[in-house]
Amino acid sequence: MSTPLRYATTVDRTLLHRRHAGETFLADLVPTGDGGFVAAALLPPAHPHYGGHTGPSRDLDPMLLLECARQAETYAAHVLFGVPAGDRFVLREWSARFPVTAPGDDPTELELTAGTGGETRIGGRLSGLSYDFGLWARHAWVGQVRMDVRYVTAAAYASVRRRARPGGDPPPSSDGLPPTPGVPVDPRRVGRLRATDAVLLDVGAAGGPVTARLRVPVENPSLFDHAQDHVPAMVLTEAARQLAVLATHAWGGAGPDRTSLVALDATFARYAELDLPLTLTAEPVGAGPAGWTVDVRCTQSGADVATARITVAAAHRSPR
Incomplete structure (x- = not known):
């Protein structure tokens, strides 16, 4: 240093x-x-x-x-x-x-x-x-x-992306992508102030696993700074964090206004398509002094796109 x-x-x-x-x-x-x-x-x-x-x-x-x-x-x-x-x-x-x-x-x-x-x-x-x-x-x-x-290389990437698409169609661009249909989550349920920062839709939290669909936030320059032909890893990771925060509160943990991300381990198996529904499912792994640990699966067209193990813990703002 x-x-x-x-x-x-x-x-x-x-x-x-x-x-x-x-x-x-x-x-x-x-x-x-x-x-x-x-x-x-x-x-x-x-x-x-x-x-x-x-x-x-x-x-x-x-x-x-x-x-x-x-x-x-x-x-x-x-x-x-x-x-x-x-x-x-x-x-x-x-x-x-x-x-x-x-x-x-x-x-x-x-x-x-x-x-x-x-x-x-x-x-x-x-x-x-x-x-x-x-x-x-x-x-x-x-x-x-x-x-x-x-x-x-760009040529190898283009070939892989086209082969992965239904019917071999070229992927769309996030520029000009229409809003994802569904019922947006209340931003405060995921610890957010603005709707543009909340990326979950159609949340289901009636006991057991908590589910949601991904809202593709193409209007948010922090998550889509430039045109993409897939959902970036940062967006999937943010979605997993938001679902973990919401789920742990539903299971009896601290509220979103007192919760902080302390650990994540994520693997990305395939590209998340912009124009196909993507579902996230959160299941508890365990709770203890270090916080709640949650497994989040991101699935699309019946296959895992990404998996993440997220740990969140109750925290307070640092003293000033």
């Missing part, structure tokens, strides 16, 4: 696959040798999406930390490891751990320390890498993120 880092401005957002400056957080990245690096991110003092919580996550949203790690991975892949600009990034799995209570005083600078491993190559081209991040704010540990990412 001794490498000097610059926090004056953010990096070229095109190398982060971002369209909007307000969704760009990475400020610097410096290699440390043996495939490792350190990176700097600017944490916004107020953000409409990452700050839009009724509970403690509005102080330092774990999903914002996850997004900072994703941006560091994307930038490093292009700048340090030579992944061409036209290649497509495929997240296979990620996991994260966060403290129950974030440090006080609204930190604005995040330092990320990263190691890499599991390198794979095809014909000399980097085709996969795993990353292990430690996250620090004001010299306090605020999280750990691990991810396994694959890099494929």
Whole structure:
């Protein structure tokens, strides 16, 4: 944690696959040798999406930390490891751990320390890498993120996507996608202030497993910063978090305004299509001093798209 880092401005957002400056957080990245690096991110003092919580996550949203790690991975892949600009990034799995209570005083600078491993190559081209991040704010540990990412050429990606589609039809674009039909969840049931940040529809919580359908939030620039031909992993992860928060309250846990994400382990098996219904099902794994642990399955057309194990815990806003 001794490498000097610059926090004056953010990096070229095109190398982060971002369209909007307000969704760009990475400020610097410096290699440390043996495939490792350190990176700097600017944490916004107020953000409409990452700050839009009724509970403690509005102080330092774990999903914002996850997004900072994703941006560091994307930038490093292009700048340090030579992944061409036209290649497509495929997240296979990620996991994260966060403290129950974030440090006080609204930190604005995040330092990320990263190691890499599991390198794979095809014909000399980097085709996969795993990353292990430690996250620090004001010299306090605020999280750990691990991810396994694959890099494929645009032609290979297009072929895979077309084969996966019903009838081999090309996938639609999220730009101009009509609203997902269904009854939106009350944002406060999932710890959110605004309807645009709530991504669940048709919630069923009559005992036992809790179910919902995904609302594809194409109007939300934090979740759909640019055009996509599938539902991104960040959206599926946010949906799993929201369902876990809602479900644990229904099962007798703390309310959404007192609940924080402390752990997640997610695997992505196939692409989630934008134009097909996607169902999420939450089942309890256990409850204890560390919080509630919930398994969430995301299914589409009878197959698992993604699975996530989410742990949420009762927390309070850090003292000021």
